[in-house]
Amino acid sequence: MSNAARLAMIAMPLLILASLSTQAAPKRARLTVDVKVEGTEKVVGTGNDQTTAKFREGYTIVTYLNAEGDLEQFNTKDPQYGQKMMGMAAGVHAKVSQAQGKAPAKQMTQSQIQAYVQKKQAACGADTNCLMQLGQEANDLMMANMNAGQGDSAPAAYTGDEPPRYLTYLGFDNCGAKVHTYVDRTITGTLADVTGAVPYTIKEAVNYDNNADELRLICNLHQAVLDTQDSSIWTDGAIAPHYKGTSTTTMRGKTTTAAATEFGHGETLTWISEQLRHAPRTGHKATTLKLTLNQGAAMHSGRYSGEASVDLTWRFEDVK
Secondary structure, eight states: OOHHHHHHHHHHHHHHHOOOEEEOOOEEEEEEEEEEEEEEEEEEOSTTOEEEEEEEEEEEEEEEEEEOSEEESSOTTSTTHHHHHHHHHHHHHHHHHHHTTOOOOOOOOHHHHHHHHHHHHHHHTTOHHHHHHHHHHHHHHHHHTTTTTTGGGSOOOOOSOOOOOEEEEEEOTTOOOEEEEEEEEEEEEEEEETTEEEEEEEEEEEEEEOOHHHHHHHHHHOEEEEETTTTEEEEOOOOOOOOOEEEEEEETTEEEEEEEOOOSOHHHHHHHHHHHSEEESEEEEEEEEEEOSOOOOOSSOOEEEEEEEEEEEEEEEEEO
């Protein structure tokens, strides 16, 4: 094996596992996420099984993150990060193969590779040398065809020459986070009964500051990557806070109150996540969403529908 080939093989894992970095001072940032939601819901059953609801709900999260100070080449929060890294690995592998004088691997889909390997494995039988050679051949095929079938949709691979530009922020224990959640929801409806329609009302209320254990999770779960070139942030999306409140039901002249912890709507959380995955350091967005996941709390089954107006504000600020 030539010196060039040896050097290429040594460099390959280093390129894949390590990012070039430039030293910078440690930093701390405060992330604030404020969400306000208002909406209506209804569950339409048969006959007297009918329910409507109005609600206000939301939360404010304030948490802190630390950056150790090193700018990195690659953005680990980029949804295409894994594919770009594999593309770079494939490029390095191709250079190693070229240095070793190997012919380029065949272009095959993943299913074709699997079928090819299974056929040759059967032919090798118990021949250890044959199986070892097949393992290397399979590795060459996989590396050469990582993005097979994706065509133009495959992201451009990293080259390894990208300048350092990304600063990674991580949450830390006892960071000083504060989280407040609230819900004000009134559900009114009627329930079918042999004597006729039975009216009922359910009131859900939350005015809650997350406790120490819940705040510890908020502190440690949040992460962000700052792109120092365009000053945008990349995150894992929305991290839902905890709600604790009461649900009070009045029906047939009797009122009962119970503790409740299940609040919020999946559609709003999904939309908030989409906005926060890549965003400017500060921003405000609003939208109206159709609700389809049943949160109507009706005392009967039926067709659920709803609508929610969502107001989102966020800030990612440097602090000392």
